[in-house]
Each structure stands twice: as C-alpha cells, then as structure tokens.
Amino acid sequence: MTATELASSRRAFAVNFNEVITWNVAAQFAVKWNWPAEVILPLKLALRRRVNSGLEALPPETEVTLLTIRFDGTIEPRETLQIGEMKGKLFSVSPGNVIFSKIDVRNGAIGLAPSDVENMCVTSEFPIYDVNLEVADPKYIKLLFRTDAFKTLLNSMISGTSGRKRIQPSQLEEVRVPLPDRPAQQKIISYWEEGESVLAALNEKAFAVVRSLNKLLISKTENFQVAAQSKQFMATYGMSRQWDVKAGRAAAFIAANPTFVRLGDFTEECTETRKPWEQPEKEWPIYGVSNKDGVFLNGFQLGKDFNAPYKKIKKDWFFHNPTRANVGSLGIVPEVPDDALTSPEYQVWRMTGGFLPAFMSLLLRTEFFLAIVAFSRVGGVKQRMYYANLAEIRLPMLPLDAQRRIANQYSVLQDEILLARRDLVRRKKIVEQLILGTADKGD
Numbered sequence: 001m002t003a004t005e006l007a008s009s010r011r012a013f014a015v016n017f018n019e020v021i022t023w024n025v026a027a028q029f030a031v032k033w034n035w036p037a038e039v040i041l042p043l044k045l046a047l048r049r050r051v052n053s054g055l056e057a058l059p060p061e062t063e064v065t066l067l068t069i070r071f072d073g074t075i076e077p078r079e080t081l082q083i084g085e086m087k088g089k090l091f092s093v094s095p096g097n098v099i100f101s102k103i104d105v106r107n108g109a110i111g112l113a114p115s116d117v118e119n120m121c122v123t124s125e126f127p128i129y130d131v132n133l134e135v136a137d138p139k140y141i142k143l144l145f146r147t148d149a150f151k152t153l154l155n156s157m158i159s160g161t162s163g164r165k166r167i168q169p170s171q172l173e174e175v176r177v178p179l180p181d182r183p184a185q186q187k188i189i190s191y192w193e194e195g196e197s198v199l200a201a202l203n204e205k206a207f208a209v210v211r212s213l214n215k216l217l218i219s220k221t222e223n224f225q226v227a228a229q230s231k232q233f234m235a236t237y238g239m240s241r242q243w244d245v246k247a248g249r250a251a252a253f254i255a256a257n258p259t260f261v262r263l264g265d266f267t268e269e270c271t272e273t274r275k276p277w278e279q280p281e282k283e284w285p286i287y288g289v290s291n292k293d294g295v296f297l298n299g300f301q302l303g304k305d306f307n308a309p310y311k312k313i314k315k316d317w318f319f320h321n322p323t324r325a326n327v328g329s330l331g332i333v334p335e336v337p338d339d340a341l342t343s344p345e346y347q348v349w350r351m352t353g354g355f356l357p358a359f360m361s362l363l364l365r366t367e368f369f370l371a372i373v374a375f376s377r378v379g380g381v382k383q384r385m386y387y388a389n390l391a392e393i394r395l396p397m398l399p400l401d402a403q404r405r406i407a408n409q410y411s412v413l414q415d416e417i418l419l420a421r422r423d424l425v426r427r428k429k430i431v432e433q434l435i436l437g438t439a440d441k442g443d
Contacts, residue, residue, distance in 0.1 A: 031153045034437030035178045044173035046136035047098055047129035053091045055121070060084025064121040067093060069101050071299060073111035073146055076290060077120075079323065079382075091128055093120035096138050098129040102166035106154045107299075110145050112138055127169045140185035143192060144177060147432045153177075178435060188434045195427040199420040206413045213406055214366040220396040222256040224368070249375035254394050264391025266354035270317055273309035274341060280304035287313060287333070287342045289321055294331030294361075310341035311348050316357040318364070319348040322384040326374045332361035347387045359403035362410055363395070 033040050055062075061082050068078040083090060093099060093113045100110035102125050113120055122128065131138045144150055157171055218224050254260070276284045280303045288298035295313075313319060313333050319342055320330035333340075342348065351357050363369055372393050377383035433439030 031149045031156075032436075033149075033176075033178050035180065039178050039180050040176050041179045042173065043175045043177055046132050046141060046179055047173065048132055049169060049173070050091070050097070050128045050130060053089055055083060055090055055092055058083060062119075064090060064092075064119045065117055067099065067113065067117070067120055067122050067126070069099060069104070069109040069111060069126070071104065071108040073108055073142070074292070075099060075111050075113055076292065077117045086123075088123055090121040090123060091126075093122055093128055094130075095120075096131065098131060098138075098141065099126050100167075100172065101126055102168065105167050105172070106151065106157075108146075108151055112142050127172075136179055137182060137185045137189060139189045139193075143188060143431055144435055146428070147435050149432065149436055150177065178437060188431060191434070192427055192431050195420070195424045199417065199424060202413060202417045202420055206410060206417065209406065209410045209413065210362055210365050213362055214368050216398075217363070217366060217368040217396060221260075221368070223252070224371075226252070226256075247375075250392070253372070253375070257394060257396070259396075260394035261354065261397045262391070263393040263395055266352055267349050267391065268352055269387040269391075270311070270313075270348040270350055272312045273344065274312055274339075275309050276301070276303040276306040276341070278303065282339075284310070285337055285340050286310070287336065287340055289319060289329050289331045289342075289346065291324070291328030295319065295333050308344055311344055311346065313340050313342050313348060314350075317348060317350045318357075318360070319346045320385070320390075321345075322347055322386055323382060325385040325390075326370060326377060326383075328365065328370060330364045332357060332364075347385070347390065349387055349390070354397060356400065356403045356407055358407035358411065359398075362406065369393075369395075 055064075061084060063080055063082055065080050066078040067075050069075050095113055095115035097113045098110070099113055099122060103109075131141055153175060154167060154172075157167055157175075276282070282303045283300040284303060284306075286298050286301055287295055289295050311319075313336060315333055315335050317333045318330065319333065322345065351360060355363070372395075373385055373390075376389045376393055377385045378389055430439060
C-alpha cells in the first residue's frame with residue numbers, strides 16, 4: 001500500500017492548515033506528486049492573470065470572435081459578433097493564453113488559445129492567463145492540464161452538492177503542481193510530439209486526398225471561379241430564388257452547369273426526435289459537429305436537464321451546424337449508440353442514393369463544396385443553411401466506381417490514422433506517469 005493509499009484509508013489524519021486550498025477531506029490526498037518538494041509549486045508562478053479587457057477604446061461595432069472550450073481542452077471559435085451586441089463585459093484573448101471555464105474546468109475545459117483565430121474574446125466566466133516563459137513552456141502546461149491527475153486535483157476542490165459549483169481563479173492559482181526545469185519539461189514535450197508528428201503526417205496525406213477531390217470537382221465545373229468568387233457575374237432574374245447577391249451566384253452557378261444534379265434528389269431530412277426528460281435519470285450521449293473533428297461525442301446529459309426534444313442520429317447519417325456550415329461544421333455520423341442525440345438546431349439528413357455516404361463525407365470537406373455553401377445560405381447578419389437550402393445545391397455526379405476508389409483510398413489512411421491515435425493514447429499514459437514523477441522516459 002502506497003503512502004497515499006494508506007493516508008486515504010485512515011479516518012484520522014493531520015494536515016497543516018497553511019497547506020490547505022479547499023477544506024474538505026478528498027482534497028487532502030487527491031494527488032501524490034512524486035517529485036522533490038522544491039519542484040512542486042503553486043500554479044500561479046507559471047501563470048499571470050490578465051484582468052484588463054483590452055477592448056475599452058474600441059468602437060461598439062468592432063467585430064470579435066467568442067471562444068468555446070471543449071472538455072478535451074480544445075479551444076475553438078464559436079461566433080462572430082459586434083462588441084456592442086454583448087450586455088456583459090468582454091475580455092480580449094491572445095494566442096497561447098491559458099483560458100478556463102469556471103463551471104466546467106473540473107471536466108477538462110481548460111486549454112491554450114489557438115493561433116489561427118482573429119480578435120478572440122471571452123466573457124468573465126473564462127479567466128485568462130499569460131504563461132510565464134521563465135518558469136514553464138506553454139506546451140508543458142497544456143500537457144499538465146490534460147492529465148487525469150490534474151483533473152482529479154481540480155475535482156477535489158469542489159465542495160457542496162451543486163453540479164454547477166465554480167472553481168475561482170484564486171483556487172486554481174494556488175494548486176500545487178510539478179514545475180521542473182525547462183530541460184525536464186522539454187523531454188516530456190518531445191516524447192509526446194514524436195507521436196503527434198506521426199499522426200500529423202498521416203492527416204496531411206488524408207487532406208491530400210480531399211484536395212485532389214477538390215481539384216477534380218472544379219475541373220468538372222464551368223465558370224466555378226466566376227460564380228463562386230468573382231465580384232462580377234451574370235444571372236437571370238427568373239432563375240434566382242430571391243433577388244440578392246447570394247441567390248444570384250447560385251443562379252449563375254446552376255445556369256453554367258445544367259448537367260449537375262440537385263443534392264435534394266438524393267437525400268432526405270431526418271427529423272425524428274426524442275424527449276429525454278421522460279427518462280430523467282438516464283444519461284444521454286450528445287453529439288456535436290465541428291470543422292476540425294466532424295461529428296464527435298460532446299458529452300452526456302441527464303434526461304431531467306433537457307428542456308426541448310433532441311434529434312435522433314444514426315451511423316452514416318449527416319448533420320451540420322446551420323450557422324457554421326460555411327466553415328466546415330458538417331460531418332458524417334460514425335458508429336454511435338442507439339440513444340445518440342444531437343441539438344434540435346442542427347440539420348440532420350441522410351443519403352438515399354446516387355452518392356456513397358463515405359464519398360459524400362469527403363465531398364463535404366472540399367473547398368469546392370464550402371464555396372457553394374457560402375452562397376446557399378439565407379439571412380442577414382447571421383446567415384444560415386437549413387436542409388431546404390442544402391437540398392438545392394447542385395453537384396457533379398461521379399460514377400460509383402470512381403467514388404468508391406476515392407473513398408477506399410481515404411479509408412486506408414483512416415485505418416493508419418486510427419493506429420497512430422492508439423499510439424497517442426499509449427503515450428498519454430506514459431506522459432501522465434512522467435508528469436506524476438512515477439516513470440522515466442525509457443519505461
């Protein structure tokens with residue numbers, strides 16, 4: 001029995017009050033870091049909180065991008081809006097900043113801001129920190145946040161019975177974690193990045209298949225650049241569903257490519273819903289969609305916490321976010337349980353023929369398709385693409401054998417990617433041990 005197990009098995013134990021962050025039993029032996037005492041330091045030494053919004057001098061019509069943090073620590077853009085549209089205060093975020101959700105940090109909602117999103121902002125529910133580069137490498141901090149040990153430590157700080165208890169910045173800053181010297185951090189980072197680089201190379205090959213399909217689709221299209229991107233184009237009034245620039249582009253595209261098929265002739269909308277509150281104690285799997293991962297498991301939610309019916313989804317169906325379809329938030333549903341659900345706001349549909357589902361999942365990722373989506377949306381400031389708009393999209397029909405060849409080529413790469421991801425799972429366990437201090441790199 002380890003010292004931690006021995007301590008946790010006793011009904012009586014002693015703790016110095018000045019070492020306590022949260023006064024509850026679980027917090028006293030949540031994690032045992034196996035490092036010298038001088039390495040276990042408060043997180044505030046590695047992080048410096050930013051308290052100024054940085055937006056005070058900007059006019060209210062300035063556009064900013066709100067961020068969302070997933071439970072795996074991924075930080076993604078949510079929506080673009082004007083500063084004046086928000087009632088509460090917004091805080092500017094810079095690439096590489098640490099951000100966490102006060103409510104969901106215990107579930108893993110903490111990470112580093114991306115470098116490819118402009119004008120990033122969050123509300124006061126998301127504290128922001130700069131990483132002190134003299135103490136820590138941001139990549140090491142990111143790995144630390146992803147460990148089960150760190151999540152356990154955060155959960156031990158939750159007191160009370162409410163599932164919505166927040167972790168305040170002052171609590172997070174006092175958490176004691178291993179902050180070894182930079183060379184030691186770099187060894188851990190390098191071990192993880194070895195596996196990441198293999199996966200990245202395979203993903204690049206998969207992207208190459210999508211790019212090749214994109215070129216093929218454009219080669220079969222007349223006047224694609226003119227209809228999709230040019231500031232000048234011609235469209236007949238009678239062929240436009242409504243009189244605006246987007247509808248004009250769609251009409252010009254259809255007129256230039258009369259042999260293209262209507263997507264709605266090979267798809268149908270799926271509108272079956274479930275009422276989860278009828279099983280209040282059941283945990284329902286909820287799926288989301290993003291331009292990075294396609295369809296993914298977003299989390300579980302108790303039936304009693306639903307306030308609207310959710311849509312049912314099945315393997316090889318598709319769904320998309322109507323407000324973000326133009327940036328690639330569309331995807332095919334993977335193997336999912338029978339009770340899988342998605343938001344009632346998402347548009348769910350399936351293939352009925354003509355296109356292989358595996359091929360269509362690739363076509364959705366091409367710049368060709370996203371360009372068509374851009375002029376197929378409706379609305380003013382917040383444009384959307386509903387199923388009815390998707391159904392009117394026109395596409396070239398490739399022979400089934402060509403579709404199958406392209407889909408199979410991509411499938412082989414996906415098998416290799418799966419093996420690389422499994423290797424990353426193995427490496428994650430070793431990284432966990434390295435950060436805990438219980439293993440050497442060679443183990």
